[in-house]
Amino acid sequence: MLSQQLLNALSLGSVYAVFALGFTLIFGVLGVINLSHGVIFMLGSYMALQFVTLLHVPIFIALVLAAGMSGVLAVVIDWLILRPLRARNAPHLAPMIATIGVSILLTSLTQGFMGAEVRRFPSGTLPEESITWGDLHITYVQIGIMVIALMMMLGLWLLMKKTQLGRALRAIAESPKAAALLGIPVERLFYYTSFMAGSLGGVAGVLVGLSFNAISPFMGQPMLHKGIAVIILGGMGDIRGALIGGLFLGFAEVFSVAYLSSDFRDAIAFGLLFLILLIKPSGLFGKILERKA
Template sequence: MLEQQLINALSLGCVYALFALGFTLVFGVLGVINLSHGAMFTVGAYAALVFVEQFQLPLWAATLAAALVSGVFGLLIDRLVLRRLRANNAPHLIPMITTIGIGIAVTSAMQGLFGAENKRFPQEVVPESALDLGGLHLTVLELGIILLSFALMAVLLLGIQRTQLGRALRAIAESPKAAWLLGINVEGLFMLTSFVAAGLGGLAGVLIGLSSNAIFPLMGQPMLHKGIAVIILGGMGDIRGALLGGLFLGFAEVMSVAYIGSTMRDAVAFGLLFLILLVRPTGLFGKMQQRKA
């Protein structure tokens, strides 16, 4: 049923968009392609599982706590690593290579702590009730994912476009040096950006973990590939592009599974993305502007 597939695609696309939002936020503000973002996705999923199993927190509280844990991880990466690279004027490739190492280290730590086998949320904490709307089967979990994702995306988009904080972030994205001369706390906003971006990545991990009910150490790696594809499709550093790109990838995957086959899911989704980039190589929202001092 087409309508049911559209609901499934919307739910998956919303998670992709959330993950890509954190990815593109770091690139847009810090100018860094943070390849440890997939590890934050994994950290969020495992953190939620620990809070549910060990601390007996309700699912909503465990989800919030997991996003905070992921955010703190992102903040530590910025403070301990990226800040020093900025201070030493490291070339653009150095932070990217460094975050690859961080991602591998965090993933290995997760495997050492929790083992390589799949983990699952306790059955009683995963909502199983569903709504039947004119033949559509919409689970409470899917509805929660869609509503939460759109709410967070709307808050972030409006915050960037219409608040003083958003204007400061846009100024930093244009030129950190000029923003500093204008009295903007550049380092403080770098910290905030790293925290929020990693928190969104961890939240996406929780939502995927709940949706598939499977958590494993390498779950962030395929998501990282998809996040890179989404921000390239949408236009590097553009929040609107991350939203649309995430939804596009979710719809492409679900429709290919429904009408072609699960084995062709990634081939169809990334093939369509490749064709779009052939027509519009700068992404959906134009060129990435170069920073000027």
């Protein structure tokens, strides 16, 4: 049924968009591609799982706590890894290689402590009933995913467009040196950016864990690949592009599975991305962001 597939695609695309928003926020402000974002996504889902299973915290509170802890983790990674590289004016490849190392380290530690087997949220974490409207079935998980994703996307857009903090972040994205000369605390805002991006990644991890009810130490790497594809498709550093690109990828995957075969899901989705980028290499929303002196 077409309406059911549209709903499924919107739910999946919303998760991709939330993940990609954090990814593109880091690139837009810090000017680096943080390849540890996938492991933050994975750890966010594990944090929420531990809050629910060990502390018996309601899932919505667990989601908020996991988002906060994911943001703190992202700040720690920025302070330990990215800050020293910024101070040394390291080339662009250095942060990518360093964050790959962080990702491998944290994935291995998670596998060592939690095991490689797939973990699941306990039964009853969310209501398992669905709302039926004709032939359309909407689960509470899908409703929660779309509402949370919409609120976070709208909140980030309002922050960037309507607040003094957002204006300062946009100034840094244009030129960190010029922003510093204007009295903007650049280094502190780098940490704020890392916290927001990490929180978005953690929330996306919890939403995926709830949607598929499957959490493993290796779930971050496939999402990282999709996040990179989404921000390239939308235009590096563009928030609108992250939203549209995430929804595009979700729709491409769902309709590939529904009307063709699950075996070709990634091939068709990434093939379409490839064709679009052949036509518009800079992404859907203009030029790729460039740093200015």
